[in-house]
Amino acid sequence: MALRLMDGSQAIAEAAIAAGLKFYSGYPMSPATDLLEQMASRLPQAGGVCINAETEIGGVNMALGAAVTGFRAASGSCGQGLALMQEAIAEAALNETPLVIFNMARNQQDYFQATRGGGWGDYRTITLAPKDVPEAVELTQLLFHLTDKYRVPGILLGDNLIARTQVGVNVAPIDFGALPAKDWALDGTMGGTGKSRSIFTFAYGKHNEPGLGPTYHWRKIAEKFETIAAEEVRWEEGDCDDAEIVVTAFGTGGKFVEFVARQLRAEGVKIGWFRPITLWPFPGAALEKATARARKVLVFELNAGQMIDDVRLNVADRHKVQAIGGISFDASGLNLGPYMNAPVLRRRIEAAIAGQPLPDVAHAQGEH
């Protein structure tokens, strides 16, 4: 197995192409620009199309239009750009169009945006958060599979470290099994062949062909998300069985937590770690089980407290839950800050275990 040195943006683009991506339209915004650049150089070589759209809104809607034709399509940006895409993401959920969105975020402040969504209606967004570049390669391909399987939008939530860390990786197509035929896809034939389809959010039907009607259409959509919540939960955990302390984190943070927890475990601390891979559906039952015997459940996320809501909803005794992360940016504002560092994280875990105030580190001010 020959490895190739690639940064995360390059590896994700290659993984998307391996999954059969044919259309990408995005708008540059650091650190998501690298992915757009990779798509621009590689997709045409792979028989696809990449468009640098005039806005994020244009980009995501072009991707939605491409997806309606049955081809695998995606858009991407970073958090701020994703905010602009919310209407189209909701629309994809409600009119049942598979659509992949890459959020190469500047920090970990997009947990709510990804898992709660900002669009209208009863919908959720499958959100996969890789811990590193090799996992991003796998989850990118899985996301295309899941969004096709359920005809839903899905988000890959990465960050600057995933976008720009270079590692030796092997990008090979992964077979996740057969998928239903896309008999709903628009195929360009109109009027006469009977193959054209009108994809319409509201299955209200017409007088001569009554549809499901609003109640039953929305119930059908809601049931689908219930199915996903039941069947597509993914997580990773270690040493939780006898753990007095369980530390949870998502994405890159999960990798740091695993690293430090293993260090402490090797030194005799009864500590375990738990990382949701699907942020939605959140692995709540698994977390409840993993934290059943824990004295404390620590949540490490570089934001003011977002995933901690899901942790509190699922840990049996919410009083055990404590935040050990916080807002932490680098001086540019485009990257994770000094909290995302093993020694810093270790000191914060140790302080929390001892019931002491969390030690801070200096953050740069006013640098540009």
Add this chain to the structure above:
Amino acid sequence: MFISGIGGQGIQLMGKVLALGAIAENLFVQLTGEYGGAMRGGSTVAAVVIGAERLRALPVVSEGGAALLMHDKFVDESVMPKLRPGSLIVAESSIVDLLPDLDGHHVIPFPAKTIALEIGNAQSTGLVLLAAYCAITGLVDVESLVTAMKQVVPSYRRQHVEANEKALRAGFEAAPRLAAPVSFEVVA
């Protein structure tokens, strides 16, 4: 290991050549760069993690066992506090006296700049030093470095390939071969 210098010395190029050279020898590699807004003279560090097995390294490297130093500036904050006791430091000879906190480390000064000037290309000092490090440690063979360098140099800089190759070979030849052989540590 950390490669450190100031913007313009080719630190990130050295990191990339080493990473690609190691990949060519079927090793596992992670490469991260820390540098400011494209400024000459600013702090620039490449952190390269190399292993014989799949890495568990974090993308923010907080600790290492070796350093390749091209300049004394910034290292007191960017590199020295992160080195484990007994680390290997291969440094350009002319800066060794200026380096802080060398106690307890295995320091090997190497006259990379002098060699680069001898072969008529001062710009290639970094590659001379990189090749010397590889000879000293046995980490990557010079042939892999040469191949890697050719991959990295963009088409509009093709005129530098020959001089770069000369620099790599000269540095590799002049260095004390296997003076500090590399051993991969196993992290729990």
